[in-house]
Amino acid sequence: MKTGMDAPFKDAENAALFQVLINTAVDGIIVIDAVGNVRLYNKACERLLGYAPEEVLGRNINMLMPSPYREQHDNYIEAYRTTSERKIIGIGREVLGQNKDGSTFPMYLSVGEGWLGNEQIFIGIIHDTTERQVVASRLQEVQAELAHVSRLNEMGQMTSALAHELNQPLTAIMNYLRAAQRTVAAFDDPAIVRAQGMMDKAAGQTARAGEIIRRLRDFVEKRDARQSHEDLNKTIEEAISLALVGASDANIKAVLKFDQNIPPVLMDRIQIQQVVLNLVRNAVEALQEVSIRELTIETGFEENGYAYASFSDTGPGLPDEVASRLFQPFVTTKEKGMGVGLSICQSIVSGHGGLLSATANENGGTTFCFRLPVIDA
Amino acid sequence: MKSLSIEMIYIVDDDDAVRDSTRALFEAYGLTVRDYPSANHFLDDDRTRERDGLSCCLLLDLHMPGMSGAELLEHLKESEISLPTVVLTGRADAQLRERVMRAGARALLEKPVNSEDLAQTIRQVLMDHAAD
Ligand SMILES: Nc1ncnc2c1ncn2[C@@H]1O[C@H](COP(=O)(O)OP(=O)(O)OP(=O)(O)O)[C@@H](O)[C@H]1O
């Protein structure tokens, strides 16, 4: 530790300062010699790696790495010393470390090179990224799942809804054609006979359109049909945690009042989570417009064999212009809304033999509630 | 659709075109048709009581606002009204079929239904009903 004449510290102070720096650093600092033996091991390392200094000093640094790095590290040093080709020195990268208890953890390792007199040394600085990684990877997972769930289901549900809507006019067309044929059946005028033939063909094409819709729907629904007995509370809880991603800074207080004695409910879990997701998202969006932002989610079980979940917000209530057409598709008051959220909820819930309702609540907000029949396993 | 030995058809469906076209179809075959846009309209119609002694059949849509088709079926069952019923719906999976049959329907058909299938089903339903 040589310093120039005008350095702010004296030699003795420098030595003390060195100790303070090394031991107060939040990041781990390790110095090794040219063959990989540990020469310096600071306090932060003890915390990160679990070993005491006396267990590490003088031993090969590879004890702090998981396989296969452990076996290869000596070669790394050797290769660098013969080729001077920099793989990590001066660059730094994300690597895995191994704690004394055998667990591995991700860390950001930067390595520098130096000389003590004419002895070559390497200095490693270890930054623990566990915390950051866990949060980041969980967030990524959640977002991927969210996107997956919504896209698949919105597609599936829209196809089902569309199929249902189209089947009505197709049914009517078919009926009118057959009725018309019957009405003129008693006449054997050649023109009528020709018209009969055309109506037959029209009926055939109507049947074909119905068949296409049926196939499309089968295709979408085959993948989605996964009914099983599920814990309603758990199902809802998972969906809420998804729905509230990114809503944390929206300043919304979520209150859960779960009844712990609800029997398992036969459901397609992903679909019911889609319902929860849409209802919570709507509530979160509605709450942006008010200053008291509370969402109460309650579950329960009714004597008549229905389990229910209600979502009560302290938002502005339903706009008059949508209230009567709430569950129809493409009804929205939002600039970026598609207006399909609630129609999807409605079709999922009724597909489960349940009921979805919306009522004004005493806080001026809206309460959405869905009920699902509990069918014995 | 020939030889349908039936005198009266009730249709309950909230879709105007489906209702009107079904009426047209059966009237073309000389049957008397009564149609209703909702389950409640059906229940409120006193004339439905005239049917005693007539051979009649109910064509019922499942998805309707207000009282659903399934609820109407359950209501009829509770009131011990036995009316042979064919349920028509956009989607008919095994689970729904079971639920509807348990509620008292005789048959379940998927829309769009072709008229031959419908006639065949009605014939079967009336035969089953007579056999009970
Ligand atoms: N909790 C609520 N409070 C007040 N209004 C609501 C609430 N939930 C829904 N609405 C109203 O109902 C409309 C329809 O909701 P829906 O979820 O079907 O569509 P959207 O939210 O507008 O769009 P999308 O869900 O397709 O993105 C909304 O635009 C809004 O006006």
Ligand SMILES: [Mg+2]
């Ligand atoms: Mg929405």
